[in-house]
Amino acid sequence: MAHPAASGLPAALPAMTAVQAAVALGTFALSVLAPQLGVGVQALGWLGSALFGVGAMAALGSGTLIRRWGDARLAALCMLLVALAMACLAADALGLGPARWSLWPAVLLLGLAFGPETPASASVLARVTPPARRPWVFSIRQTGNQIGAMAGSLLLPWLFVRHRAAPFVAVAAVALAVGAACLRVARFLAGAHAAPAVPPGAADRRSGLRDIAASPHLRMLTLAAAVFTAVQVCLNFFAVSHAVHHWRLPVPAAVAWVAWMQASGLAGRLLWGRVALRPGVALRRLLGALGCTMGVAGLLLFLWPGVPESGVLALLLGLLGLSASGWNGVLLAEVAGTAGPARAGAVTGAVLLFGYAALALAPLGFAALGARMGTGAAYSVLLALAGLLGAGLLARRP
Numbered sequence: 001m002a003h004p005a006a007s008g009l010p011a012a013l014p015a016m017t018a019v020q021a022a023v024a025l026g027t028f029a030l031s032v033l034a035p036q037l038g039v040g041v042q043a044l045g046w047l048g049s050a051l052f053g054v055g056a057m058a059a060l061g062s063g064t065l066i067r068r069w070g071d072a073r074l075a076a077l078c079m080l081l082v083a084l085a086m087a088c089l090a091a092d093a094l095g096l097g098p099a100r101w102s103l104w105p106a107v108l109l110l111g112l113a114f115g116p117e118t119p120a121s122a123s124v125l126a127r128v129t130p131p132a133r134r135p136w137v138f139s140i141r142q143t144g145n146q147i148g149a150m151a152g153s154l155l156l157p158w159l160f161v162r163h164r165a166a167p168f169v170a171v172a173a174v175a176l177a178v179g180a181a182c183l184r185v186a187r188f189l190a191g192a193h194a195a196p197a198v199p200p201g202a203a204d205r206r207s208g209l210r211d212i213a214a215s216p217h218l219r220m221l222t223l224a225a226a227v228f229t230a231v232q233v234c235l236n237f238f239a240v241s242h243a244v245h246h247w248r249l250p251v252p253a254a255v256a257w258v259a260w261m262q263a264s265g266l267a268g269r270l271l272w273g274r275v276a277l278r279p280g281v282a283l284r285r286l287l288g289a290l291g292c293t294m295g296v297a298g299l300l301l302f303l304w305p306g307v308p309e310s311g312v313l314a315l316l317l318g319l320l321g322l323s324a325s326g327w328n329g330v331l332l333a334e335v336a337g338t339a340g341p342a343r344a345g346a347v348t349g350a351v352l353l354f355g356y357a358a359l360a361l362a363p364l365g366f367a368a369l370g371a372r373m374g375t376g377a378a379y380s381v382l383l384a385l386a387g388l389l390g391a392g393l394l395a396r397r398p
Helices: 006-031 041-060 062-069 071-093 103-128 131-162 166-191 208-214 216-245 251-275 283-302 310-324 328-339 344-373 375-395
Strands: none
Touching: 006 041, 006 071, 006 103, 006 131, 006 166, 041 062, 041 103, 041 344, 062 071, 062 103, 062 344, 071 103, 071 166, 103 131, 103 166, 103 328, 103 344, 131 166, 131 251, 131 328, 208 216, 208 344, 216 251, 216 283, 216 310, 216 328, 216 344, 216 375, 251 283, 251 310, 251 328, 283 310, 283 328, 283 375, 328 344, 344 375
16 A cells, blocks of 8 residues: 555655755855854854754754644745855855854854754655655655765855855755745645644644653664764764874875765665665664674774774775764664654654754863873774664664
């Protein structure tokens, strides 16, 4: 039997993937162009922590926002917020107002978009995707982050050279176009007799935190989201620095190796989504295997005596990318499947409250631990925790 409104998937999946790509473009417009905008590293760190902190709190309110606006319309609202953030930055770039006045308003608007966009997308996709296909669909959707990051890194500096406001105008135009696509999805779902985002009469006003508190499985998934996010963000932030200072690699070589790890992560998001489609594959066990993989590969890499050989670096960084950056879609599919379509948005938002908190706080904690013990030791502590959590997921009974 066809899943209700499954015919909406061909429109919903590209739109929801584009939502994440547009949010990533917006955040990269700030971080990639920071040197040209005169933003120092310390100021950028505070801006990033504020963005993720606002996003964490906004994610927690996603259930209420979905009830009020609808999930696809909430995704469109997130696109409007991205466009408004870019309008602030474009006005600043054109010299309207004091220098760099736009940074904090832009961060606030981007945080308000960053938090609800994943819960809103999860709610939409949970409604239009048969349960057996959710890991694959959610994994495809999660590639939007890498798509936006790569496009932002390559195109935004090039646009900035041509005109200071050009990259912000371009991102705003993309966000508005994606928002229009989200509104088309909302109209389709409203007329397709799809299960509503929040069925009438459902006990839907409770916070997603209550669902987590009531479910041991959701609690374990929430812990996994926080720890795996911490591993991922610390690899992204500090791996180049570790390679340069501890392995004595030239900066271009260090950047190339980290790019290899990121490319492996993009492949991993798609790979694990396909693996999860195989009969008999339990998402809980797959997540456990990924946690063990990132723990073992990471400990071998960062405890390796001396400088690892090229073959060792390629293997271990590839395994780290596949596992530490490839888990997102599988975990979100498991959260949505456990919560059910009516609660997918609220529960995903509550889980992401902890994931985004890790995104904001993990770099600060890692930097403090690394300054005292060295980045190799700091990575070892974090990756050992990921490995233990993975083992716990593997050992846990359904």
